[in-house]
Amino acid sequence: MKKIITCIGIRPDIIRLSQIIKKLDKYFENILVDSGQHYDYNLNKIFYDQLGVRIPEYNLDIKSGTHATQVARLMIEFEKVLLHLNPEFVIVLGDNNSSLGFAIATSKLNIPLVHIEAGMRSKNWFMPEEKNRKIIDHLADMNLCYLPEHKENLIREGLNPRRCWVIGNPILEVVNAVETTFKQDKPFYLVTCHRAENTEMKENLETILIFLGELYERKNVEIKFILMPKTKNMMEKYGLKFPKGINPIPPQGFIEFLGMEKEAQLVLTDSGTVVEECAILGTSCMTIRESTERIDLIELGVNVLTGMDNNQMLDSAELALSRKVEPVSHYGKNISNKICNILIGNSLNFYKNYER
Ligand code: UDP
Numbered sequence: 001m002k003k004i005i006t007c008i009g010i011r012p013d014i015i016r017l018s019q020i021i022k023k024l025d026k027y028f029e030n031i032l033v034d035s036g037q038h039y040d041y042n043l044n045k046i047f048y049d050q051l052g053v054r055i056p057e058y059n060l061d062i063k064s065g066t067h068a069t070q071v072a073r074l075m076i077e078f079e080k081v082l083l084h085l086n087p088e089f090v091i092v093l094g095d096n097n098s099s100l101g102f103a104i105a106t107s108k109l110n111i112p113l114v115h116i117e118a119g120m121r122s123k124n125w126f127m128p129e130e131k132n133r134k135i136i137d138h139l140a141d142m143n144l145c146y147l148p149e150h151k152e153n154l155i156r157e158g159l160n161p162r163r164c165w166v167i168g169n170p171i172l173e174v175v176n177a178v179e180t181t182f183k184q185d186k187p188f189y190l191v192t193c194h195r196a197e198n199t200e201m202k203e204n205l206e207t208i209l210i211f212l213g214e215l216y217e218r219k220n221v222e223i224k225f226i227l228m229p230k231t232k233n234m235m236e237k238y239g240l241k242f243p244k245g246i247n248p249i250p251p252q253g254f255i256e257f258l259g260m261e262k263e264a265q266l267v268l269t270d271s272g273t274v275v276e277e278c279a280i281l282g283t284s285c286m287t288i289r290e291s292t293e294r295i296d297l298i299e300l301g302v303n304v305l306t307g308m309d310n311n312q313m314l315d316s317a318e319l320a321l322s323r324k325v326e327p328v329s330h331y332g333k334n335i336s337n338k339i340c341n342i343l344i345g346n347s348l349n350f351y352k353n354y355e356r
Helices: 011-026 044-050 068-087 097-108 128-139 148-158 171-177 204-219 229-238 255-263 270-279 294-301 310-322 335-349
Strands: 005-008 031-032 089-092 113-118 142-145 164-166 190-191 222-227 246-249 264-269 285-287 303-305
Touching: 005 011, 005 068, 005 097, 005 148, 005 335, 011 031, 011 044, 011 089, 011 113, 011 171, 011 270, 011 335, 031 068, 044 148, 044 255, 068 097, 068 310, 089 097, 089 335, 097 113, 097 128, 113 128, 142 148, 148 164, 164 264, 171 270, 171 335, 190 204, 190 255, 204 229, 204 246, 204 310, 264 270, 270 285, 270 294, 270 303, 285 310, 303 310
Parallel strands: 005 031, 005 089, 089 113, 113 142, 142 164, 190 222, 190 264, 222 246, 264 285, 285 303
Antiparallel strands: none
16 A cells, blocks of 8 residues: 555644545555644544544644744654655645645655645735645645636646646535534524634724624624634733623534534634535525635625625624525535545656656
């Protein structure tokens, strides 16, 4: 069996890769490497347990830090693993700082790099994720895209179309594989908010909290706010408090959270994965951001993009609550199988040439 490495950066990577890893294990000697960027039990280990993913052979223990610290630490630690294992190829997913570190270390050693979730673009250059994904896509030898428009983005940036594949969105299989149990009779809204653009600028975080307070005043419906350590720290730093009606709760396991997404009357989020899950479940959802790389969901009418304007946020919430969302059907099927087939086929004759 060919030896490969599958890299896991943060929480959503464990979730998205959970079904893919099980398939890859059948065809490859698949070594798992977790960056250690997320290290609390409820941001890391709980997802391995709940989704039946085996514990990685390596944990690089990079923890939190500035952008440069995280990426640099990861590159130094991952290079050691690469030199020791000399894998046939390396798989990275997404656009977080760990994904970037994994990708640079791999590419610098001329080891073939596969990027899952390639070609997404928000066109917002101030987002750290946009910078990361663009660099990773351009380093990758194989770019696996969720949708045709993501492949088109890459071609527009000059990448060779023969290095880009459309595979569908692996989150679909994950959502379908999980049975949820959460039940609550009283209606509620569900919020996640921890992206840098929303938490690292006091103004934006304050606008969001004021809006949530007004939404509660208007609707009198409980708002459950998943409070990530980063958002909590920033609120303390800025001296911001939760308005009345907003109920902060700690990060949940996937089974619990997916159940909440199903039951909520409205989900308000800045997460990339949460909007996709709501679209699959048919739950009303709004994106609290200025830009999104999930433009397909706006165009299909299953998500609303609010911007940072208070009135527009309230209007968006009314709109999202008033319409019935049909579950989307454009994410493909048998996605992890497709990924395996593409990797098996190409790994026999890998793109080791220099030509781009
Ligand atoms: N999630 C979870 N528990 C929570 C909040 C989110 O299991 O309390 C899951 C959610 O279902 C989704 C993923 O975590 O699959 C989203 O993670 P995040 O928002 O951190 O990352 P992004 O999607 O923005 O990359």
